[in-house]
Amino acid sequence: MPAISQPAPPDAAFIDIRGVTKSFAKGSIRAVDDVSVTIDRGDIFGFIGYSGAGKSTLVRLINALEVPDSGTVSVAGRVVSRAKESELREIRRDIGMIFQHFNLFNARTVAANVAYPLKLANWPAKERAARVAELLAFVGISDKAKAYPAQLSGGQKQRVGIARALATSPQVLLADEATSALDPETTREVLELLRKVNEDLGITVVLITHSMTVVQHLCTRVAVMEKGRVVESGDAHSLLSNPRHPATRRFVQSALHDRPSEQVVASIRQRHAGRLVVVSLAGGGESGLDLSGLAAPATVVYGGVGEVTDRPFGSLTLALGGDEVSAARAVEQLRQRATVTDLGTASKPQLDPAWSISEEGDQ
Structure with a gap:
């Protein structure tokens, strides 16, 4: 079984998804169907499409939360699609993830939530505290360090989620419908923060969304998914200004x-x-x-x-x-x-x- 350290093919992109298929319910539901996508280092790449298109499953394959039935997934030159259980922790240190409903620990303070992955990585307490302070300042909520999630707004909760995802200095940040639970003004603020993550820290951002607002304000490249397949992909402006597939046309029409x-x-x-x-x-x-x-x-x-x-x-x-x-x-x-x-x-x-x-x- 390939290990995380196994090198990807020499022509592989930063994130290289090749011929990936993933089924559920004993093969009766094919969530991802023979998908191949390449994502360059430094991209803000969006997988777009409506519910059930296969976006979430595909992104979960990138950080090995799901294992493909066939095909390979490589990140930063390492094949991760069949990594051993013992290697998954190392994989996920390099791939941060934020979620639609934040997934914070309600019984932990903001600081403790952000420190959690550092504690798992056995960082010394003093270094953890310094890193948490640095991250909370970066996302703009230093004053909330001692607060609990229940005391925060939706936008503040997502900032905590972003800080936690950045704790171990990942090369990739995955965002699963990260703004769907937010109002329009807060959505824009969070999108600007994700742009800052990309530009200031050099982190490759991969989003899944059904929101044209997210695509318009953030994505540099996109892939449109329908029924488990990528039906169209390319530069965000070129693809959305001249859509060729019916699914892309419907997506643009629904917004504009x-x-x-x-x-x-x-x-x-x-x-x-x-x-x-x-x-x-x-x-x-x-x-x-x-x-x-x-x-x-x-x-x-x-x-x-x-x-x-x-x-x-x-x-x-x-x-x-x-x-x-x-x-x-x-x-x-x-x-x-x-x-x-x-x-x-x-x-x-x-x-x-x-x-x-x-x-x-x-x-």
Whole structure:
């Protein structure tokens, strides 16, 4: 059986998941189905998808809380997918984890919660105390050292969880729906703290989430999961601004509602007889989309815009005025600046390919 010290293949990434499958209930439920993903050192990598997609199981394979039925998982050049029981403690010192519901010891103070993994690692008491003080200052709750979890807000509890996960100076931090139990303002604060963990400490962060907010504000790369498989992966902005798989399109649509449905377009046509076009910000560059100087007047009649890694993405639906020649010229101008879907006019309508994608995803 491979040991933790066994080297990974020489071409392996920092986290290398190769052909991994994991089933439960005697094989009747395949939670992870032949997944291969690579994560680079320093990434903030998000596994996204809806409940039951297999995200949590896949992440638990990274820190050996689950063992794959087949395939391999390597972290920092070490094969961990079949590590011996005696080696698991060493593995988990290098891979911190935070949880949706915090998983704090209610009978221990904040300081004692953070010190717990250090105590397991046999750190001397004086060094433990210094490390705990350092971590509580880093996460911004030094004044809560003697408090108990019941006396803390949700955001403060998650800060304790992050401090505890960082105690043994891991190379990887896993976050399992870490902001799902928090309100929007606290969510943003925790996400900024995770960004600080990544940038200041150089820790690779791996998140699982079904929240577009988490992806928009934090992730550099993402993998979309559905029914245990990774259906699409890549740079966060490129993937979400130009989704190709129905699952990714539904994920983006659920958050942005940026493209009108066929029924909405029919309603818009009652007010705008001219040409309708959907303009994607995927090709709009760092600063968005320039609508100046078009050959025909353009009115925004539908759309949704967000940001990923500080770059805009989404789409705008425009109603173009003027005669047909001017509108056609305006469409060509727009195509030089962005990706355009021409929906035609009320008399000569055209279909949006995204409608068929939506229908496919609903089956």
